[in-house]
Amino acid sequence: MLEETVSKQQRIADRAIVIGGSIAGLLAARVLANAFHEILIVEADDPSNGQEPRNKVPQGHHSHVLLGRGQNILEELFPGIIQELIQNGSIVTDFTNDLEWFHFGEWKKRFPSGIKGVQQTRPFLERHIRDRMDLIPNVTFLYRSRVTGIIRSDDRNRVQGVQIRNELSNQEEAIIADLVVDAGGAGSQALKWLNAEKDSSEIVDIDLFYATRFYKTEWVDRGWTNLMISARLPEHPYAGVVLPFENQKIGVTLGGYLKEPPRTEEDFELIARMLPQPHIYDFIQKSTPVSELKIYRIPSQSRKRRKITSKLPSRFIMIGDSYCRFDPLYGQGMTVAAMEAELLRKELGRLSTGAALDTAVRSYWAKLPKLTNGPWEMALIEAYRHPGMKQWLTQKIYKTSAHDHSVYLQLAQVMNLTRSSSLFFRPSTMWKLFR
Numbered sequence: 232m233l234e235e236t237v238s239k240q241q242r243i244a245d246r247a248i249v250i251g252g253s254i255a256g257l258l259a260a261r262v263l264a265n266a267f268h269e270i271l272i273v274e275a276d277d278p279s280n281g282q283e284p285r286n287k288v289p290q291g292h293h294s295h296v297l298l299g300r301g302q303n304i305l306e307e308l309f310p311g312i313i314q315e316l317i318q319n320g321s322i323v324t325d326f327t328n329d330l331e332w333f334h335f336g337e338w339k340k341r342f343p344s345g346i347k348g349v350q351q352t353r354p355f356l357e358r359h360i361r362d363r364m365d366l367i368p369n370v371t372f373l374y375r376s377r378v379t380g381i382i383r384s385d386d387r388n389r390v391q392g393v394q395i396r397n398e399l400s401n402q403e404e405a406i407i408a409d410l411v412v413d414a415g416g417a418g419s420q421a422l423k424w425l426n427a428e429k430d431s432s433e434i435v436d437i438d439l440f441y442a443t444r445f446y447k448t449e450w451v452d453r454g455w456t457n458l459m460i461s462a463r464l465p466e467h468p469y470a471g472v473v474l475p476f477e478n479q480k481i482g483v484t485l486g487g488y489l490k491e492p493p494r495t496e497e498d499f500e501l502i503a504r505m506l507p508q509p510h511i512y513d514f515i516q517k518s519t520p521v522s523e524l525k526i527y528r529i530p531s532q533s534r535k536r537r538k539i540t541s542k543l544p545s546r547f548i549m550i551g552d553s554y555c556r557f558d559p560l561y562g563q564g565m566t567v568a569a570m571e572a573e574l575l576r577k578e579l580g581r582l583s584t585g586a587a588l589d590t591a592v593r594s595y596w597a598k599l600p601k602l603t604n605g606p607w608e609m610a611l612i613e614a615y616r617h618p619g620m621k622q623w624l625t626q627k628i629y630k631t632s633a634h635d636h637s638v639y640l641q642l643a644q645v646m647n648l649t650r651s652s653s654l655f656f657r658p659s660t661m662w663k664l665f666r
């Protein structure tokens with residue numbers, strides 16, 4: 232159970248505004264609700280209906296995995312939500328037992344690890360979190376309303392609220408707040424409004440495309456639940472993954488680095504055929520499409536620079552993709568947003584022992600880079616981008632994990648962000664890797 236760090240009577244500050252009511256915004260609002268009397272989520276879009284991706288979240292058309300760490304935090308913030316997801320149709324899988332994974336030229340040996348994951352489409356997950364937010368009385372949603380600017384104090388050193396425009400009435404309005412949280416996603420304009428946009432991010436080009444189509448199938452005895460064929464650069468630039476979700480929908484996603492995305496459904500099948508193993512192509516042949524082909528291009532992985540964030544005015548923070556956007560093939564975005572919400576909860580918890588809001592906010596910013604370092608590095612460790620030691624060690628881990636259960640288990644834990652990669656540096660693991 233989530234411990235209410237600040238009880239209702241103890242709520243310190245009056246109002247927090249959250250820009251964006253997507254995954255990061257919802258999780259932020261959940262933890263802000265303990266410390267503020269009122270939380271206002273300003274969302275440019277309509278609410279999620281739980282089935283179709285929202286217009287302003289186009290990545291919702293693509294398969295999303297929720298890593299173990301994200302699942303744990305979600306359950307802490309909303310006790311019982313995982314069971315609710317399962318009852319309503321999420322698929323439960325065991326990471327190492329139910330995934331048929333072709334990785335670094337080898338099939339991994341499958342075995343039960345107990346690392347259980349719930350699988351559902353992104354709209355389905357968002358709707359479930361959104362429904363839980365209805366139970367929190369001090370959170371209000373303002374839909375079809377866009378934040379158009381940030382209000383600052385006369386000396387520009389403190390954020391004091393936001394300017395919003397309601398799409399239906401076209402009315403502009405200023406709303407004052409004690410804290411503004413930017414959860415506006417990768418396209419957030421917040422730093423532009425704060426005149427801090429120039430050279431604000433460290434950027435690593437990844438030039439990745441995602442191409443996804445959903446299917447239904449009668450082919451039940453295929454011998455696997457999840458299937459993944461990893462890219463291996465430079466010979467195999469394409470990757471593919473097949474994941475079942477609620478309502479018998481099965482997502483097929485193909486991704487490619489430094490390659491043009493498929494333009495047609497025929498191109499999509501052609502790429503599936505070019506993968507180093509035929510399984511995904513076979514699956515497509517034996518299944519019926521239930522959605523159109525959708526493409527998403529991810530030019531880079533990016534994170535806001537410390538030298539910029541340390542100079543931002545007070546009473547302002549970022550969470551989720553607005554702060555850091557990862558290579559999505561590692562499935563980390565939502566889980567990192569959850570970890571950031573958890574950090575925010577801890578920092579706000581200090582208010583109950585007399586810490587000032589400014590101190591809590593500064594401490595949140597100071598800890599963010601470290602929190603994102605692990606996932607950031609993991610997503611960049613692709614052989615072709617980081618030559619040298621890391622590449623070599625990663626290759627060893629990938630290769631050894633194909634046949635050694637304990638190394639595979641450690642890899643699965645690190646990938647699920649439940650353990651740190653320092654796990655690989657234990658003498659017993661190093662011995663296995665280097666013998």
Ligand SMILES: Cc1cc2nc3c(=O)[nH]c(=O)nc-3n(C[C@H](O)[C@H](O)[C@H](O)COP(=O)(O)OP(=O)(O)OC[C@H]3O[C@@H](n4cnc5c(N)ncnc54)[C@H](O)[C@@H]3O)c2cc1C
Pocket residue numbers: 250251252253254255256273274275276287288290293294295296297298376377378379414415416417418419420441527529550551552553559560561562563564565566568
């Ligand atoms: C192709 C793809 C696949 C991915 N796969 C995975 C995966 O498998 N697992 C995973 O964990 N993550 C994945 N991610 C990342 C994941 O989608 C995000 O990390 C996650 O959705 C958190 O996003 P967010 O809430 O920060 O932003 P978003 O989900 O992008 O939402 C931003 C919200 O802010 C609103 N908004 C923006 N500006 C304003 C404004 N000015 N005023 C009001 N509202 C505004 C938008 O309408 C939107 O609702 C993937 C991403 C992509 C692109």
